[in-house]
Amino acid sequence: MARQASKSGLLFSGSGWDFNALSRVHEAIEALAIEELHLDVYPVQMEIISSQQMLDAYSSVGMPLMYRHWSFGKHFLYQELLYRKGGRGLAYELVINSNPCIVYLMEENTMALQALVIAHAALGHNHFFKNNHLFRQWTDAGAILSYLDFAKGYIAHCEERHGVAAVEAILDAAHALMEQGVFRYHRPPKLSSERQREGVRERLEYEERSYNDLWRTLPASKGGSSAGEKDLGMAERKKTLKLPEENLLYFLEKNSLVLEPWQREIIRIVRVIAQYFYPQRQTQVMNEGCATFVHYTLMNMLFDRGRISEGAMLEILRNHSNVVFQPAFDDPRFSGINPYALGLDMMQDIQRISTEPTAEDRDWFPDIAGNGNWRETLLDAWANHRDESFIRQYLSPALMRKWRFFILADAASEPHYEVASIHNERGYEKIRAGLAQSYDIGASRPDIQVVDVDLLGDRQLRLEHKVKDGIMLEEASRDAALRHIRSLWGYEVSLAAIDAQTGQMLNERSTSQIGE
């Protein structure tokens, strides 16, 4: 079959796949991608897995290695349910931002589908991971797998030493704060290398071994630090603790008054993983759009050159159109904007603008309209943008008309929605800004910061929630999360809701009001 296929110029024929065919297809696609699209990718490692293993991977946030926690079991059951009901097909692939880039292929896929997946993940996603500035700056693709391996081992080790329940309590609390556990503005410290981690671990163990309770009973030096330090104003305190701090997990890890060293290390693990995923969440539309654009373009090129049969192409197109299906808002199948569809449409739109622009496009995109070089334009966009800035810059009126976008203003006090803008001359800017805004993870997530802590007084940790547009926190989950913070901090915690515009305090909630 293979010989027959190569004779006729086809990369494969029939629906069954084998390793030779996969390798042949990958080679052809990669050559094409580098030559025609100028992609730049990590080496690829393809792993063939079964659907069961795909579900396993789903439940551990898509990573091949993960520590054990009950919540992953819960997610597994959920995913399994969706899969069994047929409500959601499994993703045909899973790709991990690592070097080499790991791509999971499901064994159930047909050869045509495998080709699609290779183009999509092994080239599209891979290029995006390697080149987008967020990933380049914020994640360390080379170190993530060894770090996860360390994390899994470390947590298993802690469970052995301190008991599953104790470790679970820390993980529960840390997971609750994952959203508030990332640095949004300054760059996170690099993942330490294996040897440094080893050193940290050894030091911790040494400290534990040589711990002597007697030291605690020594009187404080110089007749106590009381008089002098009490006068230190709040400003001073904030300076020493580097307040305000937006990364709650980081603050608790470094400054908690009750945590043991191993507990701090576990918090650190959760924090590092949250940080690792932060860029992915900011670039959903771009990442999927890039991969979808790449597979669509490459598959069509291969078909044009007679290397894919018509039957296979039909199958590929059918799957492609399932992936980019976008129902309208009033369709029962509507569940938000499909990032694959939006990403692909915007990128194809960029291609159109740079090759055959209309007068309107020239007006809106003077830089790229008609520059004829869509490849470079796209490569530049993929490298330098995240969803929010990408949409803010490249969403064209033509596309807004095609999607028939509109804005629904929703005020909780009103019994009805109001249509604020539609896809017309007056609405374009507003829709573009609104859509971009909705993809700004930093802005759409509750803004909670540590603002003060009186270490010498009652040690109460003071948090502040900046309330934007009057959107308050959901009370039950807020109280539960505050309880988790108290368990990590060791003393009472209070959260004040401050209106972002007026600076007025709206309410204050302390853990002393909550109880167990």
Added chain:
Amino acid sequence: MPIFIDRRLNPKDKSLGNRQRFLKRAREELKRSIRDKIRTGRIADVDSEHAVSMPARGTAEPSFSDAKDSGRRQHILPGNKHFAPGDRVPKPGQGGGGSSPGKTVSEDDFRFVLSREEVLDLFFEDLELPDMVKLNLKEILAFKPRRAGFAATGSPTNINVGRTMRNSHGRRIALRRPKQEELDAIAKELAIQEAEPQSGAARQRIAALQEEFERLERRRKRIAFVDPVDIRFNRFDAQPVPNANAVMFCLMDVSGSMGEREKDLAKRFFVLLHLFLKRRYDRTEIVFIRHTHEAQEVDEETFFYNTQSGGTVVSTALEEMRRIIEERYPSNEWNIYAAQASDGDNFATDSERCIALMDGQIMRLCQYFAYVEIIDERETHIFGATENGTSLWRAYSAVNLKWPNFQMSRIATAADIYPVFRQLFARQPVVQKSA
């Protein structure tokens, strides 16, 4: 050329550990939900998979999130058909407040499937046959030999040839026992030399060879092929086998007075008991006895599915039970349990005889005797908690006072079965008795 790794043969169920942790965390909730289900559904269904709702308590994953019913926000949606700016759209549903259109089902309210094993585990948790250990502690009767390494002494039948030959081989190498081939080579050369014409040098050579041959021969004799020090025996430890032999007698009244409803309830009770025993005590034997005016031992199939009709003489069943115990289950070797279900009707003078049988013999032999009376729903409020009741109930009440290992209870509806069952087999008896 990419690297391919075929992971399909990797161990499956990588997340099984996480699943178990999750189930453990949700244990109480899951237990309650399964029991509620069983109470309302068919009891035989216990023995299968079950879909249960996601338990909310204890498995929520809280985090700071925006309240849906406050503030002002915007939704950007595709697919405008006829809206113009300023149009008003009523919000869907009540309580939805500002819920954004197209909100998906949350992960916290879904149902998932527990396997049969998991269901039974949860269902029968903290139930047990009372006093199961009593006999074990008193007398350990049986021993079973178990392999326990090797020994230098033992009976010839237990020689471990492999071990022995390995030792022998090592010793022969260490002591440089001449091999048969070396001897053969010298003998061959000797024969060649002797066949040739004798010269001085040759004679000398022959003498040297002969001496060498004899030396090797002697050495071979001194160093035995298999020496007593090589020999190893399989060692066996006598392992005491805990005597957890248990037998459960199921006694059911199938006489004419038991209507369809009563029979159904009684059978359900026994189905539950049967499942419980099979699950928790895999070596438990079960004896089914059904009776009308005469009793007979039957197999499981007949017990649960065949019908029969006749008068009621309860003591016949007790007699039959006693006979079987004598015949097959000596009470010093067996933990004996019995569960009896009846509607309480009995032949006029027979109840006295039942008391005599119970007091005289059966209660002495039994670890535990549970009596379940199936009563009419309308009678529930009459009999409620009083000691008053059918003739058998009154008779057994007397037994109940005297024997701490006797329990009795009433079932009026299907919903009662499980609570009564739990009460009868709870890990710590619910009712403390003075005796």
